[in-house]
Amino acid sequence: MFRYIIKRLLLMxxxxxxxxxxxxxxxxxxxxxxxxxxxATGATLEEREALRETLGLNDPVxxxxxxxxxxxxxxxxxxxxxxxxxVWSEVKxxxxxxxxxxxxxxxxxxxxxxxxxxxxxxxQYTWIDNALLAICMFLLSxxxxxxxxxFIYLFSVRWSILPAFGITDWTGFILxxxxxxxxxxxxxxxxxxxxxxxxxxxxxxxTARAKxxxxxxxVFRHMLKNALIPIIASIxxxxxxxxxxxxILETVFGVPGCGKYIADxxxxxxxxxxxxxxxxxxxxxxxxxxxxxxxxxxxxxxxKTSIVIDTMKQRRKVGREAKAHG
Amino acid sequence: MAKLYTPAMEKLDRQRxxxxxxxxxxxxxxxxxxxxxxxxxxxxxMIMIIILFICALFAxxxxxxxxxxxxxxxxxxxxxxxxxxxxxxxxxxxxxxxIYGARYSIFISLFIVTCNIFVGGLLGTxxxxxxxxxxxxxxxxxxxxxxxxxxMMAICIVAIxxxxxxxxxxxxxxxxxxxxxxxxxxxxxxxxSGGYVESSRSINVGHAKMITRHLIPxxxxxxxxxxVNMVAGGILIISSLSYIGxxxxxxxxxxxxxxxxxxAYLMTYPYMVLLPAxxxxxxxxxxxLFGNGLRxxxxxxxx
Numbered sequence: 046m047f048r049y050i051i052k053r054l055l056l057m058x059x060x061x062x063x064x065x066x067x068x069x070x071x072x073x074x075x076x077x078x079x080x081x082x083x084x085a086t087g088a089t090l091e092e093r094e095a096l097r098e099t100l101g102l103n104d105p106v107x108x109x110x111x112x113x114x115x116x117x118x119x120x121x122x123x124x125x126x127x128x129x130x131x132v133w134s135e136v137k138x139x140x141x142x143x144x145x146x147x148x149x150x151x152x153x154x155x156x157x158x159x160x161x162x163x164x165x166x167x168x169q170y171t172w173i174d175n176a177l178l179a180i181c182m183f184l185l186s187x188x189x190x191x192x193x194x195x196f197i198y199l200f201s202v203r204w205s206i207l208p209a210f211g212i213t214d215w216t217g218f219i220l221x222x223x224x225x226x227x228x229x230x231x232x233x234x235x236x237x238x239x240x241x242x243x244x245x246x247x248x249x250x251x252t253a254r255a256k257x258x259x260x261x262x263x264v265f266r267h268m269l270k271n272a273l274i275p276i277i278a279s280i281x282x283x284x285x286x287x288x289x290x291x292x293i294l295e296t297v298f299g300v301p302g303c304g305k306y307i308a309d310x311x312x313x314x315x316x317x318x319x320x321x322x323x324x325x326x327x328x329x330x331x332x333x334x335x336x337x338x339x340x341x342x343x344x345x346x347x348x349k350t351s352i353v354i355d356t357m358k359q360r361r362k363v364g365r366e367a368k369a370h371g
Numbered sequence: 372m373a374k375l376y377t378p379a380m381e382k383l384d385r386q387r388x389x390x391x392x393x394x395x396x397x398x399x400x401x402x403x404x405x406x407x408x409x410x411x412x413x414x415x416x417m418i419m420i421i422i423l424f425i426c427a428l429f430a431x432x433x434x435x436x437x438x439x440x441x442x443x444x445x446x447x448x449x450x451x452x453x454x455x456x457x458x459x460x461x462x463x464x465x466x467x468x469x470i471y472g473a474r475y476s477i478f479i480s481l482f483i484v485t486c487n488i489f490v491g492g493l494l495g496t497x498x499x500x501x502x503x504x505x506x507x508x509x510x511x512x513x514x515x516x517x518x519x520x521x522x523m524m525a526i527c528i529v530a531i532x533x534x535x536x537x538x539x540x541x542x543x544x545x546x547x548x549x550x551x552x553x554x555x556x557x558x559x560x561x562x563x564s565g566g567y568v569e570s571s572r573s574i575n576v577g578h579a580k581m582i583t584r585h586l587i588p589x590x591x592x593x594x595x596x597x598x599v600n601m602v603a604g605g606i607l608i609i610s611s612l613s614y615i616g617x618x619x620x621x622x623x624x625x626x627x628x629x630x631x632x633x634x635a636y637l638m639t640y641p642y643m644v645l646l647p648a649x650x651x652x653x654x655x656x657x658x659x660l661f662g663n664g665l666r667x668x669x670x671x672x673x674x
Contacts, residue, residue, distance in 0.1 A: 063515030068527075075531045182663065186656035188607045190614050191648040194634065198641050289520015293611045307523065308615065311530040319527065327518045 050339060057331045064327045065117065065320075069110050072316040100126070113320070122321030127313065132321035136303060140325070143295070143302035145218060147287045150225035151280060158230035159276060162237025163269065169242065178238070181231035189290070192224045193297040210299040221298045229283050236279055240272040247271070274345050281337030285330040400592070406668040413664020419657025426473040434467035438624045447640055456646040459633055465643065468624040469650045475625040476654060479536060480605030484598060486544040491551025496590075498552065499559030500582055510556070513549040521546040522608065529617045539618035543608060547601070554597045558590035565589065596666045603658035610651050626651045 080093050080102070097103050101112070116123065122132040165177045187195075200220060201209035208217050244250065245268060253267045292304025303322060310318035397405070407413050426433060436442075436454075442462035450457045456465035498509040516524070528542035562568070563586065571585055591598075610627030613619040621628050626647050633643035 059511070060515050060518050063512070064518050067515065067519065071527050071531060182659055183656065186603075186659050187652050188611055188655070190611055191630070191651055194630070194637060194644055194648060198637055198645065202638050202641065285520060286522075290522045290611075292526070293522065293615055296615050304523075308526060311526055323519060323523055323527070326520060326523065330520065331518055 046342065049342070050335075053335050053338060057335065060331060061324070061328060062114070064324060065110075065114060068320050068323055069106075069113065072320060073106060075314065075316075117324065122324065123317035125310075125318050126315050127318075132317050133325075135318070136306065136322055136325050139301055139303045139306045142212065142300050143288060143291050143304060146221045146225060146294075146300065146302070147284055147291065149218075150222045151229055151284055151287065153222070153226045154229035154233055154283075155276075155280065157226070158233030159237045161230075162234040163241055163264070163272075165234065165238045166241035166245065167264070174238075177234065181234045184227050184231040185235070187228075189224055189228055190293050190297045192227065193220065193294060196220050196224060197297075212298075212300055217298070217300070221294055221300060224294060225287055229287070232279065232283070233276060237272060237276050240275045241268060244268045244272045270344070274341065277337060277340055277344060281334050284333050288326050288329060403592075403668045407664060410664040410667055412660050413668065416657050416660030416662070416664055419653065420661055423473050423477055423654055423657060426470050427477045428474075430471045430474050434464075434470040436464035436467040438463065438468045438471040439622060447636070447643075449640075450642055450646070457640070457642050459629075459643055460636065465629070465633075465646060468629055469626065469647055471624040472626040472629060472647070472650060473654070475619070475623060476606045476609055476651075479540065479609055480602050483540055483543045483547070483605045483609075484601045486540060487547045487551045487601060488555075488598070490544055491548035492555040494548070495552035495555030495557075496559050496582060496586065499556040499563065500578075500586060506556075509552065513552050516545075517549040517553075521550075522611070525608070525612060526617050529612070534618060534620045536619065539609065539612070542618070543605065551601070554594060555590065558593040559586055561593060562586055562589045592669060595669060596662055599658055599662035599665055603655045603662065606651065606654050606658070626654075 080096055080100075101109060104112070113123065120133065122136070124130065125132055125135060128135065161177055161181075165174045168174045184192075197209045197220065200207040207219055211217060250263060250267050253263045258267070288303070290304070291300075291302055292308045294300070295302045295305040296308065303326065307319055307322035307326075309315075310322060440463065442458070442464075444462065446458065446462045447460055448454055448458045454464050454466060456469060458464055459468075494509050494513070498506040524546040525539075525542040528545055529538055532538035532541060567589075568581070568585060571581060576585070609618065609625070610630070613625050613627035614631045616631060619625045619628055621632055629647040630644055630651075633640075633647070636643045
């Protein structure tokens with residue numbers, strides 16, 4: 046297990062390096078000179094050149110890339126062209142908003158969606174199942190920004206109980222969290238329903254029933270534990286997708302989060318902020334995926350044996366080769 | 372040697388073969404089709420999709436007004452029998468704009484899905500078919516692309532290329548590539564183990580023919596659900612991006628564009644926002660229903 050985690054952590058390095066290569070290439074091929082948006086309108090050629098030199102834009106691409114990667118390794122994500130602040134310190138201020146919304150929404154979505162899915166599967170083909178499925182399907186068809194607009198209309202315009210825009214206190218978090226929760230929750234309900242249905246037909250469930258196990262034990266011990274695996278996989282994907290897609294919701298609700306920050310930076314050609322912001326998100330995404338994979342192995346011991354067997358095979362292979370050479 | 376095959380036996384054989392014809396089983400595709408048209412949700416979804424296509428194809432005839440002409444005599448009118456969805460701040464009929472919007476959303480989404488199949492799908496198919504080092508290389512590159520959130524990636528690319536439909540298609544093709552590759556690869560790996568692949572290899576069928584004639588047609592059955600979901604996802608992401616002003620620029624009557632133009636009136640004239648939003652939901656709901664029915668039809672085990 047420990048070896049597996051180490052291996053996965055090492056695998057993250059080439060992926061993150063690849064992300065940096067893609068982002069750097071994208072910012073390189075962007076037309077337009079960042080100096081244009083930084084200097085005053087009447088700036089002379091000398092002033093422009095001096096600025097280019099201080100920003101390090103005159104170096105060849107690969108030198109800048111290596112410098113950037115070295116900086117990232119030291120925890121320096123560059124300096125914003127606009128505010129002249131370190132990107133990391135700016136991202137750090139905005140990250141809590143995005144993370145609060147994403148994590149609390151996904152947490153609530155699991156709490157509501159999974160029980161609904163289980164109920165739906167246990168009552169398959171009854172009106173409860175049909176109604177729940179239809180509601181989930183309907184909620185899944187609403188784009189998040191549309192749902193946001195509907196909620197703003199209902200809660201802020203019609204009933205004026207919640208703020209429509211911006212976050213001044215905790216009430217500002219309610220609507221964005223509610224939107225993400227409904228979207229994710231309905232997809233969890235559907236996933237858990239179909240995976241429960243799959244598990245229900247397995248022999249071990251029949252065995253558990255046959256030996257007279259209490260129905261509650263059958264459902265939670267034998268069925269749910271096995272049905273959880275696809276749900277965990279989709280939680281990991283959702284958190285990543287939400288963090289990336291957050292900028293749309295953050296625009297709707299005026300949340301000063303990470304997504305909004307990156308979107309603004311893209312529009313104003315503030316490359317260090319785009320690079321730094323997207324890199325932080327990709328890093329978080331990789332970490333979350335790693336955690337999900339580890340949880341996966343904990344929940345499904347079958348995978349653990351396969352990992353162990355994998356490493357054993359590797360060891361045997363190395364041994365064989367050593368013998369052949371020696 | 373005595374004659375073994377008597378006329379009586381021949382007659383019996385003919386009868387048997389006739390009876391066999393009578394019991395001929397449907398092909399898997401036909402069975403799935405039968406299940407599909409018996410599925411009520413799939414039929415509802417199909418009808419919704421057909422309505423959307425009619426709106427998209429015949430927008431010129433269906434829409435009562437032009438989508439771009441400003442009419443300053445009827446500004447911000449509430450929904451009525453003259454203007455079904457009311458008019459916006461420039462006096463444009465919102466119903467007509469929504470009808471034309473179907474054209475943009477559906478056709479751009481279908482185009483993106485086609486591009487995704489050609490780019491991501493081809494990469495995934497090659498990875499699954501060739502296997503080994505090629506598979507590893509392609510999928511590791513896809514891992515890198517997948518580490519960047521898709522929406523973020525699409526916005527970055529549109530920011531570089533500028534606003535416009537071809538640019539939007541390019542951006543969404545690149546950002547959708549890893550997902551398509553992953554799904555196609557899984558489907559090809561699934562199909563590859565089939566007996567017919569082995570038998571066609573044994574009669575020396577070339578690689579290109581193997582992929583185009585055997586693997587892709589068989590994998591499409593598995594991928595049909597993914598493709599329908601991709602169309603729904605395409606409509607969703609196009610409208611989301613144009614809502615925040617990325618991709619399609621305002622005078623175009625794309626649904627997301629209409630929403631972003633009218634969002635200032637959410638407080639005072641809510642119909643301007645809520646009705647176009649309902650159009651987006653209608654489209655996505657239709658494709659989702661159809662996709663769900665398709666899954667039940669193609670994968671009866673899950674139902």
